[in-house]
Amino acid sequence: MHIDRTEKTFFMFSVALIIVFAIAVGISGMVYGIALPTPPEGFDVNPQTVATPGVSPWGEQPPDARLHELAPGEYEVYILAQTWLYLPNRITIPAGSKITFYVTSKDVIHGFRLDDTNINMMVIPGEVSKLTATFDEPGTYNFVCHEYCGVGHHTMYGQLIVE
Numbered sequence: 001m002h003i004d005r006t007e008k009t010f011f012m013f014s015v016a017l018i019i020v021f022a023i024a025v026g027i028s029g030m031v032y033g034i035a036l037p038t039p040p041e042g043f044d045v046n047p048q049t050v051a052t053p054g055v056s057p058w059g060e061q062p063p064d065a066r067l068h069e070l071a072p073g074e075y076e077v078y079i080l081a082q083t084w085l086y087l088p089n090r091i092t093i094p095a096g097s098k099i100t101f102y103v104t105s106k107d108v109i110h111g112f113r114l115d116d117t118n119i120n121m122m123v124i125p126g127e128v129s130k131l132t133a134t135f136d137e138p139g140t141y142n143f144v145c146h147e148y149c150g151v152g153h154h155t156m157y158g159q160l161i162v163e
């Protein structure tokens with residue numbers, strides 16, 4: 001069977017690329033320890049009990065109390081994702097603040113993407129997704145669920161207000 005030389009080259013390049021990617025995945029997992037998000041030490045994030053007041057920071061009531069000021073200009077927030085909302089879904093911080101998001105889910109897989117930033121996380125039941133960012137520009141930043149999670153998926157959003 002005759003295979004054109006160009007096609008052969010292209011085929012070999014594709015196979016080489018797959019091998020390079022496989023090696024890269026192996027190195028990132030085994031050498032750099034890149035893995036799925038895991039719960040930080042001491043956190044109970046059992047999806048069945050995580051929303052129960054007193055069990056975890058995601059159970060704090062009212063949900064607005066899940067925003068904690070650690071120091072002036074330094075915040076952390078525990079956001080619980082569930083079908084089809086985030087709690088809290090309205091977070092207000094002053095401009096120039098650094099904020100760490102701890103996000104978990106009590107039911108299915110959700111997403112967490114914050115507009116105009118590079119914050120983009122998968123939210124997995126039983127795990128904690130964590131990212132820190134500093135917001136210097138005042139404004140309203142929407143966060144949306146970008147993992148399809150059912151019929152109300154498109155209504156799942158919240159807002160970070162930087163004032």
Ligand SMILES: [Cu+2]
Nearest residue numbers: 110145149156
């Ligand atoms: Cu969702």
